[in-house]
Amino acid sequence: MITETAPYTTIDIDQIRLDFPILNQKVNGKQLVYFDNAATTQKPSQVIDAISEYYEGYNANIHRGIHHLAEKATSAYEATRATVKTFLNAKSIEEIIFTRGVTESINLVANSYGRHNIRSGDEIIISTMEHHSNIVPWQMLCEEKGAILKVIPINEQGEILFDEYLKLLSSRTKIVSIVYVSNALGTINPVKDIIEAAHNVGAVVLIDGAQSTSHLDIDVQDLDCDFYTFSAHKLYGPTGVGVLYGKKNILNDMPPYQGGGEMIKEVSFTKTTYNELPYKFEAGTPNIADTIALKAAIDYISKLGKSTLAVYENELLAYCTSQLLEINGLRLIGEADQKVSIASFVIDGVHHQDLAILLDGDGVAVRTGHHCTQPLMARMGILGTTRASFSKKKKKSEIDLFINSLNKAIKMLK
Amino acid sequence: MSTEEIQQKIIEEFAYFDNWADKYEYIIEMGKKLPSLSDEFKTEDNKIKGCQSNVWLHAIMQNGLVEFKADSDSVIVKGLISMLIRVLSLHTPDEIISSDLMFIDKIGMTQHLAQTRSNGLLSMLKQMKFYAMAYKAKAQIT
Numbered sequence: 001m002i003t004e005t006a007p008y009t010t011i012d013i014d015q016i017r018l019d020f021p022i023l024n025q026k027v028n029g030k031q032l033v034y035f036d037n038a039a040t041t042q043k044p045s046q047v048i049d050a051i052s053e054y055y056e057g058y059n060a061n062i063h064r065g066i067h068h069l070a071e072k073a074t075s076a077y078e079a080t081r082a083t084v085k086t087f088l089n090a091k092s093i094e095e096i097i098f099t100r101g102v103t104e105s106i107n108l109v110a111n112s113y114g115r116h117n118i119r120s121g122d123e124i125i126i127s128t129m130e131h132h133s134n135i136v137p138w139q140m141l142c143e144e145k146g147a148i149l150k151v152i153p154i155n156e157q158g159e160i161l162f163d164e165y166l167k168l169l170s171s172r173t174k175i176v177s178i179v180y181v182s183n184a185l186g187t188i189n190p191v192k193d194i195i196e197a198a199h200n201v202g203a204v205v206l207i208d209g210a211q212s213t214s215h216l217d218i219d220v221q222d223l224d225c226d227f228y229t230f231s232a233h234k235l236y237g238p239t240g241v242g243v244l245y246g247k248k249n250i251l252n253d254m255p256p257y258q259g260g261g262e263m264i265k266e267v268s269f270t271k272t273t274y275n276e277l278p279y280k281f282e283a284g285t286p287n288i289a290d291t292i293a294l295k296a297a298i299d300y301i302s303k304l305g306k307s308t309l310a311v312y313e314n315e316l317l318a319y320c321t322s323q324l325l326e327i328n329g330l331r332l333i334g335e336a337d338q339k340v341s342i343a344s345f346v347i348d349g350v351h352h353q354d355l356a357i358l359l360d361g362d363g364v365a366v367r368t369g370h371h372c373t374q375p376l377m378a379r380m381g382i383l384g385t386t387r388a389s390f391s392k393k394k395k396k397s398e399i400d401l402f403i404n405s406l407n408k409a410i411k412m413l414k
Numbered sequence: 415m416s417t418e419e420i421q422q423k424i425i426e427e428f429a430y431f432d433n434w435a436d437k438y439e440y441i442i443e444m445g446k447k448l449p450s451l452s453d454e455f456k457t458e459d460n461k462i463k464g465c466q467s468n469v470w471l472h473a474i475m476q477n478g479l480v481e482f483k484a485d486s487d488s489v490i491v492k493g494l495i496s497m498l499i500r501v502l503s504l505h506t507p508d509e510i511i512s513s514d515l516m517f518i519d520k521i522g523m524t525q526h527l528a529q530t531r532s533n534g535l536l537s538m539l540k541q542m543k544f545y546a547m548a549y550k551a552k553a554q555i556t
Contacts (some may be wrong), residue, residue: 028434351467351487351488351489351490352466353466353467353488353490353491354442354488354489354490354491356466357438357490358438358490361434361435361438368466369465369466370465383487384466408435412435412438412439412442413442413489
């Protein structure tokens with residue numbers, strides 16, 4: 001069903017690039033250089049093929065039909081769940097819930113766990129570097145329940161101040177929700193220590209794995225997090241699918257988030273009983289095709305080996321950072337000791353939007369702006385940054401193209 | 415000159431450029447030349463917030479003509495603004511309301527008015543026409 005890829009013994013970037021059909025195109029007459037992987041990664045043929053194979057070969061609604069196509073679709077869909085379970089090292093498949101992505105996962109936890117457990121005066125802790133999707137659902141919950149949102153401060157390098165975090169923890173703390181890897185800065189947060197400290201005061205911890213899942217090996221049992229969430233599209237998979245991992249006992253005690261088909265056991269007009277985990281949280285016909293393709297994405301990344309890729313990505317980051325630092329008036333935003341391959345920066349007297357327009361003219365795709373982290377930008381005293389984010393399929397020569405293009409743009413703008 | 419004639423002139427100026435970079439160099443140059451709006455007009459009321467950059471627009475009515483002044487924190491947006499001002503400023507409300515700003519498309523800058531550019535330029539253009547309508551309505555009342 002899934003196109004087989006020859007195993008890579010070492011990192012053969014030219015070979016890997018062949019797996020990504022989109023990279024073979026020109027933008028404004030120039031070869032595309034795609035440095036916006038933190039926003040979304042491109043998709044290998046294996047993922048694209050999995051989607052078309054489903055629609056061409058066995059499109060059917062799952063979990064209900066008795067016919068051949070429905071059974072085939074159901075088993076492919078459930079095969080993804082089993083793959084995710086192994087990928088995250090969860091204890092059981094019941095702990096793997098499919099959502100639309102990280103945003104929906106966090107909203108699910110805030111609405112279900114949060115509304116069920118949070119009382120007036122309780123406290124929820126997040127950090128300064130959270131994405132808006134890990135701020136707003138908690139603000140809404142706090143407003144409804146009269147709870148208090150506390151924010152862990154960070155230092156100039158973009159690292160969480162751990163001692164300050166410990167001071168915020170108390171018996172009032174009920175939820176800690178933290179990003180593993182910052183999308184704007186690339187910082188890798190010490191989540192294992194954060195989780196342990198939260199558990200010591202009896203709080204549950206949600207880890208936003210939007211950026212971490214493609215770069216780091218994830219073991220939810222080792223982390224001991226209560227919830228972990230990631231989006232498929234940042235992991236070479238399709239858009240519109242995400243995963244919420246939750247510890248079984250916690251998920252069991254949580255009320256359903258949305259009502260509808262699939263999540264019920266029996267319905268009458270007087271009483272409805274709910275389905276078992278994980279279906280209790282999967283109301284309605286899910287995004288079947290893209291969920292099936294998520295397995296292809298995970299198989300792809302697993303075959304390449306995340307830790308081998310990390311070494312390569314770190315080399316790219318180090319090279320790019322050294323080249324960026326040669327540029328006059330350039331200031332890196334996010335200089336944590338532990339970070340992934342994201343280079344965010346500002347340049348004196350140059351607006352990030354102008355840079356993005358001129359880089360685009362050279363076929364270079366970067367992200368500019370506040371990266372949906374306005375409170376973080378305010379903390380750093382800036383309006384936005386230019387962010388180049390790399391993935392395994394990048395080449396050193398592309399960084400040279402990017403730096404050349406950047407220097408050209410700065411010359412035009414200054 | 416009518417708004418139509420000014421637009422024609424801009425289109426002719428851009429016809430000299432046969433590549434992308436020269437075009438932007440020219441827009442940046444115009445952006446740098448456009449005088450900054452003084453702080454008294456850079457108010458929250460005059461601010462048009464974009465996701466990436468901001469625009470400030472100030473309008474006054476004198477002798478039956480609407481004069482626009484504007485600014486942006488992005489120099490490319492400022493260059494685009496300077497062209498909008500060149501076309502629309504110091505015209506009557508009726509001229510401004512009825513003007514069809516076809517030059518934007520003709521010089522290949524339509525993408526800057528697209529939703530994803532999030533630079534406040536599209537809102538600014540609408541706001542310029544609103545000002546003209548408001549001044550026209552005001553003139554009719556008094």
